Amino acid sequence: MAVSSAFVVSPNLETSSLLNHHNPSSSPTTLGLIGIRAHPMNNRTMRGLIQRARCEPSPSDAANVSPLKQLKNSAIDRYTRERSSIVVIGLSIHTAPVEMRERLAVPEAEWPDAVAELCGLNHIEEAAVLSTCNRMEIYVLALSQHRGVKEVTEWMSKRSGISVSDIRQHWFLLYNEDATQHLFQVSAGLDSLVLGEGQILNQVKKVDRLVKEKKNGNGRVISDLFEKAISAGGRVRNETNIGSGAVSLSSAAVELALKKLPGPAPLSSATVLVIGAGNMGKLVIKHLVSKGCTRMVVVNRSQERVAAIREEMKSRSVEIIYKSLDEMLACAAEASVIFTSTSSATPLFFKEHVEVLPPLRRLFVDISVPRNVGSCVYGLDGARVYNVDDLEEVVAANKEDRARKAKEAQGIIADESKSFEARWDSMQSFPTIKKLRSKIERIRAASVEKFMSKHGSDMDEKKKDAVEYLSRDIMNRILHGPMVHLRYDEKTGSRTLGEVIENNQALTRMFELEAELLEDKIRAKFDKK
Structure with missing residues (x-):
């Protein structure tokens, strides 16, 4: 939107x-x-x-x-x-x-x-x-x-x-x-x-x-x-x-690195470091290989993920070397291109880390949020830093074709949205049905109790059961019509959703259910605390 x-x-x-x-x-x-x-x-x-x-x-x-x-x-x-x-x-x-x-x-x-x-x-x-x-x-x-x-x-x-x-x-x-x-x-x-x-x-x-x-x-x-x-x-x-053909953030990050690196085949000669082997890091590795990178170092918390990626790509001519997080700065000292994609809540690289690295024109491509490369690194001599907000220039190229497909998608979105709204609207009658039955049941039970207090002593259990059964039957017969008109069935279309909503509002007013419905809603909310 x-x-x-x-x-x-x-x-x-x-x-x-x-x-x-x-x-x-x-x-x-x-x-x-x-x-x-x-x-x-x-x-x-x-x-x-x-x-x-x-x-x-x-x-x-x-x-x-x-x-x-x-x-x-x-x-x-x-x-x-x-x-x-x-x-x-x-x-x-x-x-x-x-x-x-x-x-x-x-x-x-x-x-x-x-x-x-x-x-x-x-x-x-x-x-x-x-x-x-x-x-x-x-x-x-x-x-x-x-x-x-x-x-x-x-x-x-x-x-x-x-x-x-x-x-x-x-x-x-x-x-x-x-x-x-x-x-x-x-x-x-x-x-x-x-x-x-x-x-x-x-x-x-x-x-x-x-x-x-x-x-x-x-x-x-x-x-x-x-x-x-x-x-x-x-x-x-x-x-x-x-x-189809749409670039991901990971592929856009690799494309950005290609644009910023000199030479006709920059990734074949660059020393590449990838930090993070989650979904984003895995995609970065795959796109690096597809663009000609034959060797890279991957820093990650666990070796298992890196081993799984290496196994998945064993048919490709690529060397994937695992290093632990403790070795990250040592690996960065030798790298000319560094991709970061971890879930760390704090930066992995600060100014003091980058300043002590050997002099080298390094390219940082940081696709993590929060960022893995601190803002203090931006502007340091020898460090060029790009983050997710810098990927716009890469993704603009194939935007026009996907924009045409996006127009087609709007019809599907509208259809699904209409279906959800209908379901949500129909759900509004559920509390009314429950509360209406509850209120009528209270009236029925109170009337039966009043009747029994006056005439119950003269009645045997069979007659008492008959009174109870008769009162319930009358209540159910009276409620049948309103209950039918409070239910919306999208498949049969026996009544429109608008009619169900109007009936719900009318019955809520006629039986003065507003305050009770509100109290139930609020009490349910506080019961969750």
Whole structure:
């Protein structure tokens, strides 16, 4: 999705959303443009509304009100008239420099803890983190759009040390359908620096596995969203062939090195060092071999990965030498080209490391985020350093052909997005069905108990059972019609999704279920803590 389609929150957004909560069809952009002065009301009323919009008790009551009570008492109309929102808060290679992305990055090993912390925020029901070298995106299901965004942004700021204002300057913020389509485009490789690259789909699959395995308080919405995103990404690749001939970040890094090295066959004579033998490092090695490199040193934590790569490429005339991390600087002293692709949270090379290396015109190609080569190395004599943000010139060459295929992909994205939205909309009736049955059952049980208190002493057990059976049968017969009209079956198409949504809203109002549904939603949220 193009960055220009992102929505940035205006200063009056929170107040504006309250003024418009009676119009659920209002778009986020519209809400952000309506100012507080446009609404005629006295100052006292305005103060009261703002207090509700902030979801906070008055200072005098704050100490005595539980978090559950605070949420339950605040802006009830907003939470019951508007369903929970899918929100993505992200910074990518298109919007933020690598210096910011590396501070915000969440290592894969820390994804579960990050998701648990996000789900612990007051207005966040579900969450997922997608953090790669090109992006840091947080997907949440929020009880309140604007309070949820505020809490997540503050969490990002606290974790990274970047101010909220700086994050807002470089973020993109998308809601509901826009957030869904963005993730589907990301999964299909349409939002990548290298249009159509396939590695991002593997990252989305990792997030999906985490959501399904760990749960971390997640429910069905975020899980279904990522599952559909994988389906969309797979369809785009299979039906448009957008990935054929598309360079990856690793191949782009090798191409960049070729452009910066002198001579007709620079890799055949260069002393090449590859640091990191994960997926990215493995691809770097493969592309190096395809471009004529016959010998390289690979530094990695474990020898097993390097041995597996060597075995996989035994048919090629290439010498792959394993070295441990302890030998990294000694290997760097002899190398003229150094590729780095590790998950280290701190740089591997600082100014003091490079300054003591033997004088040699070295080329560093760093495709890690956080960066493996510290910014202090940039500009040192004899060191030319390039990172992922410098790969644009390499990938531009074959962009035009893949852009044509990307247009074909948009139809698939729209189709998959529509399918997910229909499923999400239909899911909104599940709590209503459950709550309606529960409420009618309470009325039935109370009526039977009242009847039995007056006439039960004159009845034998058989007659009592008959009364119980009859009352349940009447209840089920009355509920049958409403229950049928609350269910959406995409296959049979017996009623439209719009009709199901209207029926759901009507029954919620008629049976006064709003407060009970909200209480269940909030209580479920706090039960996860």
